[in-house]
Amino acid sequence: MNKPLVLRTARTVCPHDCPSTCALDVEVLDNGTIGRVRGAKDDPYTAGIICEKVARYAERAHHPDRLLYPLRRTGSKGSGQFERISWDEALDEIGRRFLDIEAAFGPEAIWPYYYAGTMGHVHRDGIDRLRHAKAYSGQYDTICTMISWTGYIAGTGLLTGTNPEQMAESDCVVIWGTNPVNTQINVMTHAIRARRERGAKIVVVDIYRTATMEQADLQLLIRPGSDGALALAVMHVLLRDGLADRAYLAQHTDLNLRTEAHIQNSTPIWAHMRTGLSVAQIEEFAHLVGKNPRSYFRLGYGFSRQRNGATNMHAALCIPAMIGAWQYRGGGAFHSNSGTWALDKSEITGASLATPGVREIDMCRIGAVLTGDPEALKTDTPVKALLIQNTNPMVVTPDHNLTRQGFEREDLFTVVHEQFMTETAEMADIVLPATMFTEHNDYYTRGGHTRVLYGPKILEAPGEAKPNHFVINEIAKRVDAPSAVSLKTDRELVASVFERSHYGDLDEIEKTGFVDRALPDEKSRYINGFAWADGKFRFHPDWEATRIKRGVQWVCDPADMPDVVSYCDWNEPTSDDVPFRLTTSPARTFLNSTFIETPGSQKREGTPSLLMHPEDALRQGLENGDAVTIGNHRGEVELTLRIFDGLQTGVVVAEGLHPHKAHRKGRGINVLIGSDPVKPFGGAAFHDAAVWVRASQI
Ligand SMILES: Nc1nc2c(c(=O)[nH]1)N[C@H]1C(S)=C(S)[C@@H](COP(=O)(O)OP(=O)(O)OC[C@H]3O[C@@H](n4cnc5c(=O)[nH]c(N)nc54)[C@H](O)[C@@H]3O)O[C@H]1N2
Ligand SMILES: Nc1nc2c(c(=O)[nH]1)N[C@H]1C(S)=C(S)[C@@H](COP(=O)(O)OP(=O)(O)OC[C@H]3O[C@@H](n4cnc5c(=O)[nH]c(N)nc54)[C@H](O)[C@@H]3O)O[C@H]1N2
Ligand code: SF4
Ligand SMILES: [Mo]
Secondary structure: OOOOOEEEEEEEEOOOOOOOOOEEEEEEEOOOOEEEEEEOOOOOOOOOOOOHHHHOHHHHHOOOOOOOOOEEEOOOOOOOOEEEOOHHHHHHHHHHHHHHHHHHHOHHHEEEEEOOOOOEHHHHHOHHHHHHHHOOOEEEOOOOOHHHHHHHHHHHOOOOOOOHHHHHHOOEEEEEOOOHHHHOOHHHHHHHHHHHHHOOEEEEEEOEOOHHHHOOOEEEEOOOOOHHHHHHHHHHHHHHOOOOOHHHHHHHEOOOHHHHHHHHOOOHHHHHHHHOOOHHHHHHHHHHHHHOOOEEEEEOOHHHOOOOHHHHHHHHHHHHHHOOHHHOOOOEEEOOOOOOOOOOOHHHHOHHHOOOOOOEEEHHHHHHHHOOOHHHHOOOOOOOEEEEEOOOHHHHOOOHHHHHHHHOOOOOEEEEEEOOOOOOHHHOOEEEEEOOHHHOOEEEEOOOOOEEEEEOOOOOOOOOOEOHHHHHHHHHHHOOOHHHOOOOOHHHHHHHHHHHOOOOOHHHHHHHOEEEOOOOHHHHOOOOOOOOOOOOEOOOOOHHHHHHHHOOOOOOOHHHOOOOOOOOOOOOOOOOOOOEEEEOOOOOOOEOOEOOOOHHHHHHHOOOEEEEOHHHHHHHOOOOOOEEEEEEOOEEEEEEEEEOOOEOOOEEEOOOOOOHHHOHHHOOHHHOOOOOOOOOOOOOOOOOEEEEEEEOOO
16 A cells, blocks of 8 residues: 655644644645644744644544444443434434423523533534523533632732743743643743753742653652642742842732731741641742742642642742742743633624523532532522533543433433543433544634634544534524524634634634734733732732632632632641542643543553552552552542652652543542532632542452
C-alpha cells in the first residue's frame, strides 16, 4: 500500500478543555485522514509547541472505536447492548419521549447537561438555546472554574491579569497549583524563556513533585489545602523585612493596620505546622519575590479544588499586590482571561428565550439529583430525562456511587451524544455519534492567553457522525421549539457572533485564524486601578459583591466567609480511620476522561496507581506494585501502589481519570470525592478527600 500523501496543511485550533487553546497545523492526507499535527510556529503563545496527546490526534480521530451510527439500548442500563437505528428513528424517539415527559412532569423534568468536551462556543453552548426555548432545567456550572474564579475576582474584581506572553519578561515565575508540563505545556515555554533570556528563577508550589516542579529552582512541596497559610507567612516576612511596597499598598490596595496585625500573627513557624515546609523555605520564597517585584504569579486551578480553595486563591493573589508586582511589565498575576472576551453570543445560547425562575441544578450534584435528593432538586419535579453533550459525567463527577445509582434508574430517559462509547454513553437509552473538531466549524476562546481563534472544518465526518449544532436543531424541531432552531450553519453562526461582537469579518479573520483580544497592558496590570468601585485591590474580600459580579448563588451562610485574607481550616478532616489526604491530580496524556481510548495514552498512563511516601508504605507494610484498596465513607477503589518520595507523609496522589473498568472491582477514583458544594458559591473539592489505604484482599 502506498503511503498517503500530504495534500495540504490546515490551520485550526485544539478544541479541548485546556487553557492553552493551541493554534494547530494539521496535515490533511489524500486518503481523507489527518496526518501529523503540529503547534503553529507563527502563533506567539503556541510558539510551535503542543502536548504529545494532541500531536498524536490521528490516533483519536481515526480510532476504530469511534461511534459512527445512532444506537438504541437493547440490554439493561450499562450492559453495552445496543442496536443500530437511523437518525430519524433516534430523533423522533427523543422528541416523543421529551414531549411525553414534559406533558407528565413539566419541562423542568428534562435536564440538558453539558460541559467542555469541545470549547467551541457554537457546538458547546447551543444546547442552552434548546434549554431556554423549552424552559428545561438549568445547569449551575460548578465543576471546574467556580472556586478559582471566585477567589481571584474577590481580589482584583475582574478575571484577567498580566498578558501571559509577558511571563518571558519577568525575573521570577511562580507556578502555583498548576502542573503545566501535564496540563498546559505552553506556560513552560514562556517561563523557560524568562530563565534562559533573563536568568529568571522559577518557583513551583504543588503537593507532589510533578514534572513541572522538577524544572523549578525553588520547589515548594506543601500539604494539600495549606496554600493560604503559605501565602500569609510569605506576607508576614515581606512586611517584617521591609520588602512590601508601601507606596503601592497605600495607593492601590485596601490593606489596613488591623489586617497587617492579622498577617503578622501568621508566622513562618505557624505556616510550617500547616504546610510542612521549613521556615527556611518560606523565608527563601518571600525574599525571592520580595527582592524581585517583577514576579509573575501563574495561579492554576489545581490548588482551588479544595474546600478552602477560594480563600487560598485569594490569599496567593495577595502576594503580588503586596510587592507591587503589577507595576512592572512581566510582573503581576494571571489565572484566566475569561473575563475579557466581550462576546455577544446570544444567538447561540438563546439568552433572550430564557424564562426567569426556572430552576438551576448543580451539575456536580448529579448523583444526588438523579437519586431524588429534594435539596439538590430544589423543587418537587424529578429529573426524568437527560440530554448529554461534551461530557462524561459517569467518570468525571464526584460521589460516583451515587451518580451510578442515578444513571441506573430504569425510569430515566438518557440521551448521550458522543464520539466514543464512554461509560456515560453505556448508560444511555439513545446514543448519537458526534463529529470531532476537524469535522465541523467553530470558534474558541483562550482562557490561558489573549486570542480568540477560528477552527474550520477540514475533513468529512466518518459514518453518520453529526455535529452538536445539528442535534440541537433537530431535537428543537421535534419538541415544538421553533425559536431554538437556528437557520444558520455553524460557520454562519461564527461569522454572526464575530460581527455582533465587533470582532470583524470572518473571511478576514480566517486569513490569520485569530483575533487578538488582549486588553491594553495598563488594564490587564490594573495600572489605573482594580475593577472595584474604589479602584483598590481587596485584601478584604467582599464576597457578596463578588457573588453579584459573578451572577452566582451562595451555598453557605455568608457569615462563614472571612472578611480578610485568610487561611481557613476547612479541608475534609483526617482521623485515625481516614489518615491520608488524597488528591486526584491530572495525568499527562489523558485530558479529564478524554484520550483514555488512544493507544499512546494508554501505554503511557498504564494501570491506575496510587503514589505514597516510602515511610507511609513501610508503616502500612506495603510494597511497590502491591494491589491496594483506598476508601472512605463514600466507597472503595482499587489501585496499584507506587512508592514515591516526592510528597509529604500522610498525602497520597492518584493521577488521572482512568475509566472505572480499568480498576479491579470496576470503580474509579471519583467514588471517593465528595459532592458537597464548596464555599462560598459551590464547586467540587476534587483534590480534597480523607481516605484509608490497605493492602487489597486478593
Ligand atoms: N494532561 C492533562 N491536561 C489537562 C487536563 C487533564 O486532565 N490532563 N485537564 C484540563 C482541565 S479541564 C483543566 S481545568 C486544567 C487544569 O489544570 P491545572 O490548573 O494544572 O489544575 P489541576 O490539573 O487540577 O491541578 C494542578 C496541580 O495542582 C496540584 N494541587 C492539588 N491540590 C493542591 C493544593 O492544595 N495546593 C497546591 N499548591 N497544589 C495542589 C495537583 O497536584 C496538580 O499537580 O487542565 C487541563 N489540561
Ligand atoms: N477526580 C477528579 N475529577 C475531575 C477533575 C479532577 O481533577 N479530578 N477535573 C474536573 C474538571 S476540571 C473538569 S473540567 C471536568 C471535565 O469533565 P468533562 O467535561 O466530562 O471532560 P472529559 O472527560 O474530557 O469529557 C468530554 C467528553 O466530550 C466528548 N466530546 C468532545 N468533543 C465533542 C463534541 O464536539 N460533541 C460531543 N457531543 N461530544 C464531544 C469527548 O469525547 C469526551 O467524552 O472533570 C472534572 N472531574
Ligand atoms: S496543550 Fe492543551 S490546547 Fe495545546 S494541544 Fe495540548 S490539549 Fe490542546
Ligand atoms: Mo477543567
